[in-house]
Amino acid sequence: MADFHGVFPYLVSPVDPAGHVRTEVLGRLCDDLIKAGVHGLTPLGSTGEFAYLNNAQRVQVVATTIEAAQGRVPVVAGVASTSTADAVAQAKAYQKRGAAGILAILEAYFPLSDAQVEAYFRAIADAVDIPIVIYTNPNFQRSDLTLDVIARLAEHPRIGYIKDASTNTGRLLSIMNRCGDSLKVFSASAHIPAAVMLIGGHGWMAGPACIIPRQSVELYNLCRRARWDEAMTVQRKLWRINEAFARFNLAACIKAGLASQGYDVGDPVPPQAPLTAEQRKVVEAELRDLS
Numbered sequence: 001m002a003d004f005h006g007v008f009p010y011l012v013s014p015v016d017p018a019g020h021v022r023t024e025v026l027g028r029l030c031d032d033l034i035k036a037g038v039h040g041l042t043p044l045g046s047t048g049e050f051a052y053l054n055n056a057q058r059v060q061v062v063a064t065t066i067e068a069a070q071g072r073v074p075v076v077a078g079v080a081s082t083s084t085a086d087a088v089a090q091a092k093a094y095q096k097r098g099a100a101g102i103l104a105i106l107e108a109y110f111p112l113s114d115a116q117v118e119a120y121f122r123a124i125a126d127a128v129d130i131p132i133v134i135y136t137n138p139n140f141q142r143s144d145l146t147l148d149v150i151a152r153l154a155e156h157p158r159i160g161y162i163k164d165a166s167t168n169t170g171r172l173l174s175i176m177n178r179c180g181d182s183l184k185v186f187s188a189s190a191h192i193p194a195a196v197m198l199i200g201g202h203g204w205m206a207g208p209a210c211i212i213p214r215q216s217v218e219l220y221n222l223c224r225r226a227r228w229d230e231a232m233t234v235q236r237k238l239w240r241i242n243e244a245f246a247r248f249n250l251a252a253c254i255k256a257g258l259a260s261q262g263y264d265v266g267d268p269v270p271p272q273a274p275l276t277a278e279q280r281k282v283v284e285a286e287l288r289d290l291s
Contacts, residue, residue, distance in 0.1 A: 001078035002074060002100055002131050004161055005202045006039025007216045008186070009209035011153035012255050013061045014265040025264050030068035030211070036213035039203065039220075041065055042103055044078030045208030046165075049105065049251045051080065051270035059093060066098045076205075082107045084120050088127040101131040103153035104207070106145075118149045121152065125158045133161040133186065133205070148254065150175055154183040163205045165190045172187045176200050189211040190244050194235040196248055197223035206249060212290055240286045248279055260284045 011029065014022035030041055043065040044050040044058055053061070062077045077094040077255050079102050081087040097137050104124045105119060125132045134153060146155075153159050164172055165188035172185050176199065187196035188189045189206035194202065195219070209216040215238055222231035239276045245253050252267040256275045260283070267274040275283065 002184075003210075004040060004074060004076065004101060004133070004184070005135050007037075007209050007213065007220050008076060008205040009033055009043045009216075010045035010205060010207040010254075011043045011065060011215060012050045012210060012251060012258060012265050013044070013050075013053060013057070014209075014255075014263075015049075015053070015057065015269055016216060016266055018056065019054075021057055022264065022266065023060065023064045026061065026064045027068040027076060028068075028087075029258065029263055029282055030065055034072050034208070037214050037217040038073065038209065039217075040074045040100075041069055041109065042076045042125060042205050043077065044080070045103060045135075045205060046256050047170065047209070047210065048078060048252050048270050049272070050078050050105065050278055053151055054198060058090070059097075061249065062094050062099065067160040073113075076101035076103050078105055078135075078144075079124060080105035080107050082109055084123045086123050087120065091124050091128050091224070095128045095130050096260050099130065101133060102128060103133045103135050105135045111219045114146055114149050118152060121145075121153050121159070122156060125153075125156050128158070129159065130158070130221065132156075132159045133163055134159060135165070136162045137165040137188070146176055147171075148176060150183070151178045154179040157245075159227055160184060161186060161202075163188055167191065169195060172201070173199050189245055192229045192235060192239065193243075194223055197231075198228065201232070207254045208238075208245055210254050211261065211287060212238060212241055215290055237290060241290065244283050244286055248275055248283075249273070252279075253283055256280045257283050260287060
């Protein structure tokens, strides 16, 4: 199985008012992130607004990312649906286009039992030959993954990673204790990445890394070298971006930050709204302090 580790920015999906994906902008962003040292790219995560895109837009975002990466770093593509059959079809399509892994996300309208949640993720993992990162975000998911379900999924030969956005770092330690080496944990922006690395994390998949990639990689490298005092000095500074990220709409915050850096990524997909002028100033001020 591939060894995913380090900083995987959750990419934005640049879409113009007519609904066309701005492939040139996305390609340039991917290239710049790789040059900044990130270890992988994740299109169609939360920051990628997967819930607001149609299938054609999703495919184009993933294909553009894979083409821009040119094999330099792994691309772990987000798969999300309320339907198991649709999620399986997405996963197969992304593997065929060259994705190195799948970030599996469960959308739910009606509540689901543990057995149904488990079956959804198993079906995705059974359908492809590439590693699966299961994604749990109880703040947004109607049916979350329990520790029992996570432990059973960790036994699947292709489910080797989890990205947990619960904000509960104790839950991450419980997952590590239950699953051991069979499931590697990635932090989300809802957690403190340095703290997650300290307890045994393998990196983070998060939107803020799109706008502070160089600093995120620096923090990861300090953690890997166990230079914890220096790591925490960097982490304290970077946490201000996470605070802004938590206050405002996910995609709007990162898109505003990227716009201030010269990327014409456009506004969030409606009915989401862009940041107000005052909110943009907050994000831009934090970025200036970190540059």
